[in-house]
Amino acid sequence: MSGNPYQPFPVKITKIVSESDVEFTMTVDASLDMVPGQFFQISLPKIGEAPISISNYGKNWLQFTIRAVGRLTGAIQNLRVGENLFIRGPYGHGFPVEKLANSDLIIVAGGSGVAPVRPLISQIVAGTLPVKSLKLITGFKSKESILFTEDIQAWEQKCDMTLTIDKPQEGWTGDTGLVTEHIRRLKLDLPDNYQVIVVGPPVMMKFATAEFRLLGIPVENIWVSFERLMSCGLGKCGHCKIDSTYICVDGPVMNLSHAATLID
Amino acid sequence: MSAYDYSRKEFAAVFAELQKTYQIYGPKRFAGRGRFSDTDLIRYAPLASLDELELAEKSSLSPKSLVFPADETIFHFNDHEFSQPQLKENGEIIVLLRPCDINGIARLDKMFLENGDQADPYYQRRRQRLHFFMIECRESFENCFCVSMKSNTTDNYEVALRFAGDRVAAQVKDHRYAGLFGQKGRAGSFSPEFVSGNDKQVELPTVETMPAEMFNHKMWEEYDSRCIACGRCNTSCVTCSCFSTVDLFYADSRQCGERRRVWDGCHLDGFSDMAGGHSFRKNKGERMRFKTFHKIYDFRKRFGFDMCVGCGRCDDVCPEYISFSSCINKLSRTLKGGSDK
Numbered sequence: 346m347s348g349n350p351y352q353p354f355p356v357k358i359t360k361i362v363s364e365s366d367v368e369f370t371m372t373v374d375a376s377l378d379m380v381p382g383q384f385f386q387i388s389l390p391k392i393g394e395a396p397i398s399i400s401n402y403g404k405n406w407l408q409f410t411i412r413a414v415g416r417l418t419g420a421i422q423n424l425r426v427g428e429n430l431f432i433r434g435p436y437g438h439g440f441p442v443e444k445l446a447n448s449d450l451i452i453v454a455g456g457s458g459v460a461p462v463r464p465l466i467s468q469i470v471a472g473t474l475p476v477k478s479l480k481l482i483t484g485f486k487s488k489e490s491i492l493f494t495e496d497i498q499a500w501e502q503k504c505d506m507t508l509t510i511d512k513p514q515e516g517w518t519g520d521t522g523l524v525t526e527h528i529r530r531l532k533l534d535l536p537d538n539y540q541v542i543v544v545g546p547p548v549m550m551k552f553a554t555a556e557f558r559l560l561g562i563p564v565e566n567i568w569v570s571f572e573r574l575m576s577c578g579l580g581k582c583g584h585c586k587i588d589s590t591y592i593c594v595d596g597p598v599m600n601l602s603h604a605a606t607l608i609d
Numbered sequence: 610m611s612a613y614d615y616s617r618k619e620f621a622a623v624f625a626e627l628q629k630t631y632q633i634y635g636p637k638r639f640a641g642r643g644r645f646s647d648t649d650l651i652r653y654a655p656l657a658s659l660d661e662l663e664l665a666e667k668s669s670l671s672p673k674s675l676v677f678p679a680d681e682t683i684f685h686f687n688d689h690e691f692s693q694p695q696l697k698e699n700g701e702i703i704v705l706l707r708p709c710d711i712n713g714i715a716r717l718d719k720m721f722l723e724n725g726d727q728a729d730p731y732y733q734r735r736r737q738r739l740h741f742f743m744i745e746c747r748e749s750f751e752n753c754f755c756v757s758m759k760s761n762t763t764d765n766y767e768v769a770l771r772f773a774g775d776r777v778a779a780q781v782k783d784h785r786y787a788g789l790f791g792q793k794g795r796a797g798s799f800s801p802e803f804v805s806g807n808d809k810q811v812e813l814p815t816v817e818t819m820p821a822e823m824f825n826h827k828m829w830e831e832y833d834s835r836c837i838a839c840g841r842c843n844t845s846c847v848t849c850s851c852f853s854t855v856d857l858f859y860a861d862s863r864q865c866g867e868r869r870r871v872w873d874g875c876h877l878d879g880f881s882d883m884a885g886g887h888s889f890r891k892n893k894g895e896r897m898r899f900k901t902f903h904k905i906y907d908f909r910k911r912f913g914f915d916m917c918v919g920c921g922r923c924d925d926v927c928p929e930y931i932s933f934s935s936c937i938n939k940l941s942r943t944l945k946g947g948s949d950k
């Protein structure tokens with residue numbers, strides 16, 4: 346059984362950064378080809394496996410931003426630099442990079458949904474993925490739950506960016522309100538020309554994509570990424586199926602025209 | 610292609626001869642091991658002799674365990690080294706099975722060998738050992754609706770067998786068996802017949818796209834209270850292929866352990882739970898809807914034919930007497946705008 350697709354391989358942890366009280370970003374050594382929006386199955390032998398999206402990557406490194414909410418992610422949080430993490434992947438369809446290149450692009454990401462779009466934004470602001478324009482709206486529950494603070498500061502310099510938290514909070518002088526309110530305020534002269542990406546919790550994606558439709562963005566220009574329980578990542582175990590779609594192989598990034606037809 | 614006739618005794622000798630090269634699996638009766646203490650369990654197992662082949666009743670478990678065991682180790686860990694367990698026996702297997710189950714395994718092939726464009730190596734290494742010997746099935750058992758599902762016929766076998774009292778007839782399609790079959794029998798003209806009608810019939814939905822209102826239609830609500838999420842319909846089904854992966858470590862050594870995959874099912878609690886607590890399809894009715902659409906609607910959209918083969922085992926085993934065939938009919942009636950009662 347050479348080339349067993351279920352077999353993870355070890356990667357060395359080179360850096361761990363805490364993002365919030367429960368989230369942390371782990372950098373590992375790995376030189377693999379991948380596309381923003383894809384994911385890996387990451388595991389610790391004897392504990393288990395979970396799907397985690399790529400939160401950034403470079404030529405010989407790769408990052409995962411992980412929420413320590415369960416047994417496996419809790420155990421991963423206890424790992425130290427120099428130890429091994431086990432991964433297999435990358436899996437799934439990422440963002441349609443060819444369609445996004447040289448487009449007028451709007452990205453809306455909420456909470457942990459910022460992780461999968463982070464490599465995309467990094468490539469755009471670095472100029473390796475050139476776009477005509479980028480508007481970015483990121484939303485978090487509270488100021489404590491903001492992820493990727495350093496990146497966000499850098500992005501603010503390079504693109505038209507809104508950072509909002511759900512409700513006003515003491516010590517917060519920035520924008521407030523749900524991302525949908527900020528989408529509503531966008532001024533788009535030629536909506537047909539925009540490509541739009543929305544990633545976040547299911548309810549947020551539902552309302553955010555509806556706002557974009559009201560703004561006149563064609564459904565074919567809207568892309569979403571689905572979070573589902575994924576187990577095998579290979580289109581075998583059945584956990585991620587909705588209708589005839591297997592999120593792990595047909596997604597996680599999908600065009601809204603298809604995603605909107607999927608009912609759990 | 611050739612055909613032969615035997616007395617049962619003569620055929621028992623063919624069977625014994627085949628056993629020199631192959632392990633032979635078929636439905637076998639295990640006395641007193643059924644759902645109730647006084648009932649028997651019929652499941653697929655190696656047969657010591659022709660006499661162990663159970664033909665009078667339907668097996669309550671399907672032959673899928675031959676290709677997809679209920680619980681299988683996929684890796685052993687020793688510290689952080691992964692090793693893949695070898696199969697204990699790697700010989701070829703003849704499996705005696707009915708047309709519906711042959712078609713059922715063809716559906717499993719779609720998932721395990723084709724879906725996602727990568728073959729599942731654990732399935733594949735078991736699958737490639739199998740040789741199908743079809744048991745001719747001319748009379749329907751209780752709850753079968755294979756004819757409606759068009760899975761009552763198949764030509765996907767190497768040998769077809771008719772067991773009729775003291776007589777056995779064989780049609781041999783694969784010439785590797787010709788010598789052996791020819792030696793002990795007389796030339797005959799047998800070619801298998803197939804069930805042409807079941808007591809149970811289903812009308813399949815013909816819609817290309819399921820209307821959105823069918824997803825939370827009130828017809829599913831009755832299952833909220835009736836279904837107890839035991840998952841027996843999933844375990845008995847020849848085409849249910851879902852699994853979960855679990856890691857274990859051995860109590861005596863925290864360094865060693867294994868990763869296993871175990872059958873899972875869409876009716877069971879926790880099937881769609883995500884880390885962090887969100888879960889889809891909390892109600893049993895939603896799970897019934899999910900299973901039904903998969904079996905007779907959305908699998909077809911992906912692979913071109915329906916998943917369910919109408920073996921009726923889900924109905925046979927449901928402790929709450931939920932009938933899947935009735936559910937399919939109710940769905941079709943509802944789609945046509947009829948009553949959902």
Ligand code: SF4
Nearest residue numbers: 846917918920921923
């Ligand atoms: S759904 Fe029921 S009738 Fe259909 S293949 Fe599965 S067990 Fe058989």
Ligand code: SF4
Nearest residue numbers: 836837839840842927
């Ligand atoms: S066998 Fe019956 S009660 Fe058990 S999960 Fe299936 S439908 Fe529900």
Ligand code: FES
Nearest residue numbers: 576578581583593
């Ligand atoms: S995660 Fe197993 S089929 Fe998609």
